[in-house]
């Protein structure tokens with residue numbers, strides 16, 4: 001091999017490693033997530049055939065943890081979590097995190113999951129979290145939209161914040177792209193059911209610029225599947241729609257996920273004696289998650 005060719009290869013390799021390390025440091029890509037190599041691998045399975053039939057109501061089609069709300073799919077009224085509650089004065093719902101203002105609201109169930117997550121971060125010495133936004137009604141979104149413009153806020157009806165499942169998390173130590181809090185969450189949030197909803201390398205798909213502060217609760221196993229397979233919610237739902245039924249293992253526990261397109265809803269079977277959850281995708285489809 002010619003010397004110059006060898007040198008070029010070495011330089012290219014070093015450059016790739018440097019860029020990768022930098023991206024990792026900044027939390028643009030996740031690494032060392034606490035998710036083992038065996039976790040979140042997608043396996044195809046057969047469609048659930050035994051169990052009870054269930055007639056799906058519109059209420060069920062437009063509620064749940066996996067609703068896609070973006071510039072194409074506005075929220076439907078059942079989409080807002082029924083347990084949205086004020087966080088201020090409820091330390092069991094905020095843990096070590098500070099609140100930007102006393103009016104902040106979030107789904108109580110999601111707030112409890114958030115506390116488990118930030119408690120785990122505190123164990124790693126990362127504890128300067130600040131919740132800056134949670135549930136927003138259309139009036140508040142409208143005010144934000146008028147005040148900050150389309151660059152910063154989606155128009156009312158089209159923001160994930162209407163669900164009560166999304167929150168903006170900051171750090172009192174600096175910007176989330178650089179602070180330890182942002183880096184910790186980018187790596188570990190998936191273990192706790194949350195996803196970084198608008199990563200830098202998915203702007204072409206989400207249509208939203210990199211928001212290192214915006215986290216969305218989707219629950220297990222979905223968060224781990226999304227992180228492990230590098231998919232944002234748009235891509236994940238398409239993948240489920242394509243594959244119909246998959247299983248995955250997380251920390252030794254097996255989950256099953258079934259997708260029913262609008263014309264397949266009559267085939268829905270609820271497994272006997274198993275814990276499960278239903279969620280619409282806000283596009284007329286339905287996801288059945290069967291827990292270990």
Ligand SMILES: [Zn+2]
Pocket residue numbers: 133161166167168213214215
């Ligand atoms: Zn947000």
